[in-house]
Amino acid sequence: xxxxxxxxxxxxxxxxxxxxxxxxxxxxxxxxxxxxxxxxxxxxxxxxxxxxxxxxxxxxxxxxxxxxxxxxxxxxxxxxxxxxxxxxxxxxxxxxxxxxxxxxxxxxxxxxxxxxxxxxxxxxxxxxxxxxxxxxxxxxxxxxxxxxxxxxxxxxxxxxxxxxxxxxxxxxxxxxxxxxxxxxxxxxxxxxxxxxxxxxxxxxxxxxxxxxxxxxxxxxxxxxxxxxx
Numbered sequence: 555x556x557x558x559x560x561x562x563x564x565x566x567x568x569x570x571x572x573x574x575x576x577x578x579x580x581x582x583x584x585x586x587x588x589x590x591x592x593x594x595x596x597x598x599x600x601x602x603x604x605x606x607x608x609x610x611x612x613x614x615x616x617x618x619x620x621x622x623x624x625x626x627x628x629x630x631x632x633x634x635x636x637x638x639x640x641x642x643x644x645x646x647x648x649x650x651x652x653x654x655x656x657x658x659x660x661x662x663x664x665x666x667x668x669x670x671x672x673x674x675x676x677x678x679x680x681x682x683x684x685x686x687x688x689x690x691x692x693x694x695x696x697x698x699x700x701x702x703x704x705x706x707x708x709x710x711x712x713x714x715x716x717x718x719x720x721x722x723x724x725x726x727x728x729x730x731x732x733x734x735x736x737x738x739x740x741x742x743x744x745x746x747x748x749x750x751x752x753x754x755x756x757x758x759x760x761x762x763x764x765x766x767x768x769x770x771x772x773x774x775x776x777x778x779x780x781x782x783x
Contacts, residue, residue, distance in 0.1 A: 557595060557599060558598060558599070559603075560603025561598040561697065568696055587679070590615050594624060603700065606668075607667040608758060608762075609669045609709070610668060611672075614675075614682065614683055616636060617679055617684075628670055641737040641738075649756045650772075652771075656776060660773070671694060673690070673695075674688070676690065702727050732757060733747060734748065734752040735748055
């Protein structure tokens, strides 16, 4: 699947100066290191810029076998949701009064228009943040700016200090910016803005409705199909 035309110019412009990043990735793979995910740009294949209504920022991919799938916070069907994702699903259920899915696959959100973007797009097995500072940030910062400059109002969900550090890239456009602690168990219930009880899913849904967007957060309970409300 190719990139959405809206993202292609951004990726092409960045790629021209990213040769060292590609070389480092090749070097690590040649040394026998496992790099996740297989498709680092998958979020840009599932969510077109013209259809993007929500941006959820993560930090870097999961570093365990079979977890990372190129979408921030999401894991494939059949993979146990990590702790942060479990808190996301629990808050989704609490906030909207819906049944909690038994899986952690968020592809349905991506296909509806939620850009699930990590700020670093690769990681080595068992080594969190191992590719931070390698050069992915130049691309993901440009993607955030592009999403913010696009004509359609969006909800930006900035959970945790790392995501909130990107606030300046969004600017003062016609967007809703929601901030809370990271959903990690280490911070999800702590002040100043606990993630648990933040109500972001309902806030986003109501605000988008005011913009004329019929947005919904529900996920297939079993992962077998996309539900219709």
